[in-house]
Amino acid sequence: MVTLVINGEERQFDGDQDTPLLWVLRDEMGLTGTKFGCGIAACGACTVHIDGAPSFACVTPIGVLEGAEVTTIEGLSEQGDHPVQVAWRDLNVAQCGYCQAGQIMQAAALVDQYDTVTDEDIDAVMSANLCRCGTYPRIRAAVKQASAAKSGTSEAEAQ
């Protein structure tokens, strides 16, 4: 039995403790926003935040998550208005959309963690997430827009 917090709610799982978080989320908790793409941490479609850090749910056994706080795409923001989500819609980033939850979770951690985001940062961090449709140019632009929007907001708050 493991007890953890998923999107702010306490949840328990008493099945096979080797079960990757991905399948607990998708098959047991009804949270299908987190996607399966490879199962070996090679595509990033399953990216979630574990205790704030972007992580691959497909290779994280549920048994190691006792007491952990997990955030999935469904819990990233209450109204779907994280600066990254807003930028994604502004720029029509998605094509098929399947990888985008993972992309957004990866990008949100990047934008939240750093005040400014460079092209090199985007290459280094976002290369963990594959997109077969080829939305990379718009992901790049959206990450920059979200980063600018966030620093704009925090400057405004500081004043």
Place this chain on the structure above:
Amino acid sequence: MRKMSITNVSRRGLLGGMGAGAFVLAVGLPRPGRAQEEEPEFGRDAMPNGWRDDPKIFIAIAEDGIVTVTCHRQEMGQGVRTSIAMVVADELGADWENVRVDQAPGDEEKYGNQDTDGSRSLRHHFMPLRRAGAAARTMLEQAAADQWGVDVSEVKADGHKVSHAGSGKSLGYGELAAAAMDLEVPERDSLVLKDPSEFRYIGKGSIGLVDNMDITTGNTTYGIDVKRDGMLYAVVARPPVYGGKVASLDDSAALAIEGVEKVVQIDPAEFPTEFAPLGGVAVIARNTYLAMKGRDALQIEWEDGPNADYDSEAYRETLSQAANSAGGKVIRDEGDYDEAAAGAAQTVEAEYYIPHLAQAPMEPPAAVVEIKDGKAEAWACVQAPQVTRLRLAERLGLSEDAVKVNVTLLGGGFGRKSKPDFVLEAGILSQAMDGAPVKLTWTREDDIHHGYYHTVSVEKMSAGLDESGKTVAWRHRTAAPTIGSIFAPDPAQKLPFELGMGLLNMPLAVENIRAENPEAQAHVRIGWYRSVSNIPHAFAIQSFAAELADAAGRDQKDYLLELIGPARQIDPTNQGDVWNYGENPDVYTIDTGRMAGVVEAAAEGIEWGREMPQGRGLGIAGHYSFVSYVAVAAEVEVVDGRVTVPRVSIAIDCGAHVNPDRIRSQMEGAVIMGVGQALMTEVTFAEGRAVQDNFDSYLIPRMEEAPKRIDVHFVGSDAAYDRPLGGVGEPGLPPVVPAITNAVFAATGKRIRRLPIADQLRS
């Protein structure tokens, strides 16, 4: 002069062409009950079950004014749900914020053709859907006029309401909906379509994707996301070699795992396999992880069958021998190639190799089927839901009426999801569980190991140049297994639709042309992959054009434009192309002026001719496919044998634009997929088995490998809505790869004749 004897017979047989449903007919049998003299049908008229324009099928208006547009084409990233809604909403005079989209199930009797492939959703359905919108608008106007007792000519529908200028009265669409939808649909010929100057959405760039909010909040449903009460989860161990089967099975360890419910054998597929499941052993469990764990515990011995020795490196030699031998079927013959080549001042030869590819959509194949009271219902990410319905009914022993196929979003398709084998697997397993809902998921390894692969090709090009460097003789030999091999005993030769993908219909201003197609046997399932045979044909032809430019000591772009020749209209049937993407060759001619136009635009976009630093180079390529014209100019950098593509300029002329933002996004995506095919992507085989497993070995581009700058240029009359549209989803891809490899030559002096480049440039 058109060669009617060829066109009549072959057009008749291949009208469906790419359409999966039509294919069995296309390959095997003549269509029954049709006289040879009958006028041939083209385009949307020739598709299985045709098209519909009845507003009552596609448009529902609720009392609160919400307009629901039913989308009968499948969404896989091309934006079709948004674009179709834009078309209907514009003609209807609807306000975008009150428009919703519903997805049609597979039902071609009701909706007309639903096969979402061949880059033709808007090409075929733009006009019928405009008429549906216009008809509904007319009915709303009539309903208002009836209510006010005025003549319909005095009222006008727009902005989600109908107004009467004389009295200042107006009624919202919601208030009029019930009365309007009770009216007869007006005659097609009586409809007045909007003038393009009145469009609010079509051709404009301001519409967000209808699924944007759901995609960005994780609220979407793809095939893999469907959940039903009491649902079980399954994966299948399939024969590792195409045509293999289970020799022995020990499932005791799998069944000992808590949560594993059942192990089910699926019969092996028989040749030709078409859309039949490959067979193997399924494990059904309480969740996906337990199903996978159960599969890992199976002890299976396989009997590999006739393809056990398939080795892609050895097969490359086989194809090469075929492509280097005379005697292949002559598929195009103009002038006298042999005489012209013999008299040439200079001859040039080159052989190109293009490997197998897997579509690898980010959502692997996945489907749910449940069977209740003798009726089966499927939820699946399929490009061809009607074909899925028919094959599922056959496999389950049900009538077509007893099967419903609900279409989810597709997490990418690229041709893989035109084949419903995975939905049939789910159906078989539901049947084995007394109809309980079963979700069948393919892992990524399943996807790479058991695909419907893009064919593998050797293209042998030969040419003669005269003393001035002009090409006077051109010969193209193409050797590749055909998609036809999954539908019939392997014909071992390309079908007309494959030859019509950029080989026969490449415009060339050369007098002596010969094309030959020697035989090649298939040893894996061959299937459609975005752009299909255009990929090898464009790579060979556009690489060779650059090689000829080099042999002639000429600029690559100038030489390419010379090969395309002066602006003229070419009837594709005169070049032996009897398919022409299913379109009427009198309407869709090959326009060399448009071809040259995109080449010029792509070149200008990359600042062609500028001085390049050491290790950098520019390359260019143009290609006509899916009745659109695309050219790509690429800049590459090669450092220590490692190629990067910092900048790409891509120009498209696809006729009028419905959703320009989605045309841009398709071009951007095509460039990135092409970067992968140039640099890293391939599936190889050894001992009949795919060598690559997952995204750690089947490589596709990542962010760091994507060009930092992609400029998309629109060429041509983007507002000519009265002229036929071109395709968008596929034509961007073919010219990307040769543009990159031609740029590699400019940067390094080394010709890439084998894809992918991988480590060929490393010392």
